[in-house]
Amino acid sequence: MSGAPRQSFDKTRKDGKRVAGQQDFGVPGSGGSSPQSKLQNIDNIPMSQGGQKKQPRGPHVHDQHITGTSIGKRTPLVDSNWKMTGQARYGDDIRLPGELIGKILRSPHHYATIRSIDTRAAEALKGVVAVATGKDSVNSFGVLPVTKDEHALAQNKVRHVGDLVACVAACDEATAIEALSLIEVEYDILDSIHDMEDGLEDSEHPIHDRGKYHIGESNIQKRVFQQFGNLSSMDEAAASSEADWTFAGLHHGFTEPHAVVAHWDPTGRLTVYTPQQVPHYLHRALSSVLDIPMHQINVYRTFVGGGFGGKSDPFPHEMCAAILARKSGSPVRICFDREEVYWINRGRHPSRIQMGVHADDEGRIAGIETDALIDGGAFASFGHVTTYYNGVLHTSPYEIGGFHYTGARVWTNKPASGAMRGHGAVNSRCAVEVGIDEVSEKLGLDPMTFRLANLLPPHSRTITGFRITSTGMRECLAKVREQSGWDKKFRNLPFGRGIGVGCGFFISGSGLPIHWDPENFPHATVHLQCDMDGGVTVHTGAAEIGQGSDTAIAQAVCEVLALPLDMIRIRSQESDTAPVDLGSYSSRVTFMNANAAIRAAIDLRDKILKATWELIGYHPDQLVLGDRRIYYKHDPAIGVSWLEAVHKAQADSGSLIASGSYRTPPMGGVHKGAAAGLAPAYSFSAYVAEVEVDAETGFIKVVKAWAAHDCGKALNPLAVEGQIIGSCHMGMGQVLSEEMKYGRNGHLMNPDLLDYKIMSVHEMPEVVPIIVESNDPEGPFGAKEAGEGPLLPILPAVCNAVYDAIGIRPDELPLTPDRVHKMIEKKCKELEIDDPLELPNPSFEPSALQQKISERAEEHAERDLQRDLLKDRTAYVNGVLFGFDPELPLIEQDEGWREAITPEQEDLIEDGKRAARAWKHAERRHRGDD
């Protein structure tokens, strides 16, 4: 709201009449931080509406709702003062009168059956009010309806060190801890599984039993096969990169440990206070675990001290608190110690990924072959989805000749893996992008140009059927190329210093609401309520987890209504008052909730304009919403204050409420698994990293990163930049230092923040955040996600920069100095060099093909622009680059083209693929068992 008055108009008119839009009106009568109504800032009004805001990619359907109030302005998050002043209440800050402290007894064994639990001594201890075991929680739950394999407390088996066995509620923490030591548990230890490859084999005691759906007697939780395209194109490739990657498991490393307070109020209703990303899933799980209807539960999301996917499962300790509170009749608070946070985990899967990237002699990507074996730990969590994501989320941004994916997720006796920022896409993305660099090198191509010549255009379809709407991929690459000085630096830096590029692609909201049919219920709903004071209360279930969801929704509402941000009040914490919402995962909030908020705000606006019409006689089409004032567009003096209009609307209808919702359009393929990775829009990003590698020690220092992210439209550039920089920090942690280390007997060796090495400020380079706005046609004001996608490219950018620096292509993360040193030693041995400082510095000689793909990249740039502006509306599917007709099914145009989701025998004969081995087992139901 800081827009300067327009300069282009003269304030006086010769005829003595008022100049339109130039008056500062008096007290608007409806509060707000400024006593005067501000003029509309036409710099922020898009050109399609007669303003000054340029629209290089054309107009947007929401342009007419832009009032120039907030969208696109750097806006501090609306809840930041709470945090900065220490008044924000996180999970463990909730204090209810008469609270008890809950503590959890955990398994000391990796895998064991429980023979007996004796809680008598604990119950007898003075100060202990309640003790619970598996008997108190027999109902299972899980984040996905298809894999409900968790219980609040172990039933008959413990599945990893740290698995929950029993819990107590006592008058204080010391007593609770003492009580735990009095619980006697007898175990029969079972052979545990730690290596994910062992999970592929039959086992005497599979970690879970899925009955007739169980895959053989193995520990395979999920397997995915997808083949799209013509495999022969890969066989005939001119250049190939084959790599076998090892990715360590990661934890989110959020600041706030899990904490929960459960309280059965005097009316018999349960309130659970918890820092949850997805309160609705918890709501459902609590209902089924506790056997009470959902309407008897209020899930209260406290401030969340970081989530990153690690607080999106319904958790057993949340159930424990509710069970203990029910048993004791008092509120129960449980707060985790840091190692308990690691034991509940849900971090990034440890993965072994075999990645083949093939390019043909025209510099096209003939195919991508991926085999991903991922280590799920002891429970399913989101793993069903992760298994798909490891494949399907690297079918873009490039046009590819074929895609062959085998993926499997196995149970092991480790803390469960789950969803973490960039869910399922990060590791295989890194492998693909490094592979692309390698084939570029083999073909004598600049990897930047190679990428630019192989991008899918806007308004196209990926090989597996995802619908691409907007894409700013090309602009991202162009910007980082220019700003990093790529053309001068690539392969020209001295030995030990290097530059690398990586791209990314991520969903902007999962297209399928896993708990219901999108035909029946929307993905997101927002209710608005406006009372006599004129302020607008927003009810939403979108979970503010620090990413700025409250702010984005407030901005969307205040933009449409032209109100100052401080007149918008967000109520997003309680399920009692919030409409059902899927919460903060899959980078859905901005896209889905802001869309719902815009619709609700339009609904409210229409009511206000109708009231204004009755007050001043001008039809809503002729009215402008200014700052707390609604006026006739040709004479701003004719108008009413916001408050007058609100009061009139209330007088007419008795109450002023509005509602809006969002559902995804029908889209995607029809094959099984087609919904995995399907999103209403996708974000794109390209990063360049410059690194220094100390060849003697193996230390890598990222010197600078240029990070371009296409978020469609930056509703709040400040928040988008924060997400980009934060993502870089997190991604660099994964590429350089973070890992969950398991010792020789399977123990997690570093469940603490000293040895789980998150990068410190010393390791963090300068990051240049570059926002690219591709103006998504369905995004709110054009926006897409910015919370997860920005993490993906930093990993391959660093890996590729390491190659540029010392000529070694990594295939293992994190690149800790000892690992890098080993790679350097190996290379020295291969080349028979004693001093690593004498390793050859990689160089670049462009081949004849370089010119050709440069030209293609330029042609494609023009093609993309025409499609962006909707001047070219022809269909485009992955395959056009290879000569296919987009109007006909590809399968009809090429005999070798195949679209399969179940493997044929010959698909699985290839030796050495890991996840593919998952198909050597038959599901029990298919082999005649029941």
Add this chain to the structure above:
Amino acid sequence: MRMPPFVLHSPKSITEAMSIAETLLDIGEDFDWVSGGTDLLPNYKWHLNTKPSVISLAGVEEMNRLSENHIGGMVRLHDLANDESTHPLIRQATSTIASVMIRRSGTVGGNICLDTRCSWFNQTEEWRRSIEWCHKCDCDTSADCRVIPNQNTLCVATYQADLAPVLMCLDATIHLVSPSGSRSMPIQDFFELDGIKRNVLAAGEMVSHITLPEDAKNWSGSYRKLRLRKSWDFPEAGVAVAWNGTNDSLQGLRIATTGCESIPRSHNEEASSVLKAWDGEQSVKELGQMIRGVVKPVNNTYFPPSYRRKMLPVLVKRAFSSLIEGAV
């Protein structure tokens, strides 16, 4: 996570501290000294060898004395790193210890007496229960060492403090005080090769101060350490070197290591053998290989021992860079 309760004693002088210690010894009550608390208190939170009584030295003013040749046991690392009178080598090394926050609390005495560390030991009580404890904190189970299995006679936990090798290179003397009197010794004699015993301190004895010889100012040197992050992380290997003279006419040479074994060690033999035929860069290379040969890390810290060992020659080379290149 809760610290177990303990009785805190806060003497105002060394004499008072000694009398408290004597009383506790008399009644057979086990106790720990605490100075800055940055090492002891996290260990207490993890219930590692906790004691019923703790004597805090925070109020003992006389131990704060700091001058060119005298460093009180209670001098904060931050002050040591920033005091003009501090020897440049000590200043350089101290400024790399842990992080700013920890240096503002941690002390010289505490750093020298830092408990040895091990990835099987520095864990929570629940975690250690799941491995059925270890030799260094066996909870009366006579548990084996988890690093070198099937033995529980020697603890191989690693000494990961930075000051000791530097003080060794400056030929410092350490001064101890106990209820039965005081004694002094060269600092290299202070440490004992066992991760549990760690040093010569007897029950009730503590480090009162360090002194440097008069000629310390004639010695220059450098300290290099290996750690993943530039802040906070403990040294995975550390090399201190000091020399007297220039590359062309080198009169004295000392080298000491830390972060690799249960004790910090000075390597006088190796130093004098290369000094005899000093040939600049080549000698540094030889010395690096010698150190690599004699220092034997085990697998109980963040980096694998083979890597830590291989980095020793690199650290040696870099520690000598200013001597070789003639830089100050």
